[in-house]
Amino acid sequence: MFLAGVLLLVSILASSLTVRAGLPLLLVFLGVGMLAGEEGIGQLDFDNSGLAFFVGNLSLAVILLDGGMRTKTSTFRVALWPSLSLATLGVVLTTAAVGAFAAWLLDVKLIYGLLLGAIVGSTDAAAVFSLLRNSGVRLNERVGGTLEIESGANDPMAILLVVMLTGLLQTADHLSVWAFLAQMFQQFALGSIIGLLGGKLLLLILRRVPLVEGLYAILIISFGLAVFSGVNMVGGSGFLAVYLAGLTVGNGHLKQLESISKVMDGLAWLAQAGMFLLLGLLVTPSSLLTHGLEALAIAAFLIFVARPLAVMICLLPFDFRWSENFYISWVGLRGAVPIVLALYPVIAGLTNANLLFEITFTVVLISLLLQGSTVPLVARWLKVVVPPAPAPTTRFSLIDDVNSHYSLELYEFFVQADSLHIPASVVQNVPSATVSTPQLVALVRDKKPMVVNAETELKAGDRIWMLLHPDDVNEVALRFSQQTSESFLLQNFFGEFSIRGDASLLDLAKVYGVPLEGISAEDTAAELLQRQLGKSLVVGDRARFGNLRLTIRQMNGNQIEVIGLKLHDKAQ
Known part of the structure; x- marks a missing residue:
C-alpha cells in the first residue's frame, strides 16, 4: 500500500512537468512503472500477467464509461458512420497490412504477424x-x-481478432469466415443493445433514487462494471456496452451531472494511472532492446503506411478533406489497449508470446512519444482547429426537464473584458415560471457581491451568476465575452463580419462586387456552403464566394445559423 501510494504520488506530481514539456501524461505513468520495476531504481519484481490483465480490463471499463459520458450525441450527426467504418473495416485493414509486414520482417508465420497486427x-x-x-x-x-467515437467503438473488433487468432494458434484449426462474421455480429449486437438499455435503466435509477451526492458516481461505476462483465459473460462486447451506457447517461440531462462528472474524472484518472503503472512494472526494459529495431520499423510502418491507408479507404465515402484524413490517421494513438491485448497470447502460453508483447510495448512507447507529443502542433498545422467558443465556467441543473420550457439551470460566466454592460432587460427582469429571458442572480467582484443596475460596468475577472434555459446559454456567453470574441484570433478565423445563414446570396454579391452569373434570388449563403462542402457540415467549414471567404460560425443541428465573412483573403 505504501509503495502504491508513493508511485501514484510521484506520477501525479511528475505529470505537471510533462504538461509543460508537451508530452502525454500517460507516458509519465508508464515511465514511473518502468523505473520502479526490477531493472529500475525501485527493484520491484512484478511478473503477474493475470493480475495486470484483470486490472487493465477493469481500468479500461472505467475509462470508457467516463469517455462515453463526455461524448455528446450531437457529434453522431457527422461522425457516427465514419467512426464505425474505422472501428470495423479500419481495424481489419490495419491488421492485415501490419500483419503481412511483421511476418516478413520477423520471419515468422503469417498468423503470428496477423496476431501482432490485431493487437x-x-x-x-x-x-x-x-x-x-x-x-x-x-x-x-x-x-x-x-x-x-472510433476509439470507444473499435475495441470489440480488435479483441475479437486477437481471441480468434490466439485460439487458432492453440488448436491449429482453420479460420471460418462465417464463424468470424457471426461472432462479430454477436459482439456488436449484444454490446449495443444491452449497453443502451442498461444506460436507460441507470438513468432511470439516478433520477428516481435519492442518494448522498458523492454516491452517484460510485453508483454509475458499479453499474457500469456490472454491465461490462455481464455482457462479456453472455458473449457480447463489454467495452462497447459500457461506452454506450456512459453515452446514454452523459446525455440524459441529470441535475447532478456537474458534480458526477468531477468525481468520474478523478476515478478515470486513477484508473489510467493504476493501469499504466502496473503495465510499466510488468515490462523488463532491457528486453525491449532485443528487438528494438524491428519494433521501430513496425511502428513506423503502422504510423506512416498502414494507418493512413486504412483511414483513406474507410473515409473515402464521406466528406472529409485531405488534411482531416491525415490528422485522423496521425491521432491513431496506441496505448493501454494494445498492451492488454498482448497479454492474451502470454496467458495462452503461445511460443512467440514474449516477442509479441515486447514489440507491442515498444510500438506503444513510440506512438505516445511521437504522435502523442505532437497532437496540438499537427492540428494547428493542418488547420483542423476552431477557436474555443465562449462558455460558462460552472453549471447546475435546477429543473432537469430539458425538453420543456420549464427547464432551468444556474450558470456562472467569467467576464474577460472591461466596459461591458449587463442588458437592462436582464437586470430588471424578475423570476418567472418560464424563464423567457435570462435572470441575473449575482455579480461577484473580488470575491464580494455587487449591487447591479443598468449602468453597472463589468470588469475583467468579474463572475456573473444567471438563471437560463439551456438553449440561451451560448448567446449569453457570447454577450459577456463580446470584446474577446472580436479578438484578432477570432477575426482572422471567422472574419470581420457575421451574417445569418439565410442571408440572400444575390444581395451579398451586389454589396461586395461578386459576379452575379448563376445566382438566383432564392439562393442563400447556407445553400452555397452546402453545395460546395456537402451535407455533413460543422463549425469551421469554409468556402470561397468571389473575393469573400465564408466560414460557418454557429450551427443548430443541421442548420447553419451564423456565417463569418472575411474580405480579400486568399487562404482557404
Missing part, C-alpha cells in the same frame, strides 16, 4: 480521450467526434 490495430480510448481533452486545442466537430 496494435485499434486506437486506444484512454490515450485519445486524455490527449484530445488536455491538448489545449479545440478540433472541429467532424474530426474530434470521429476520433472519440
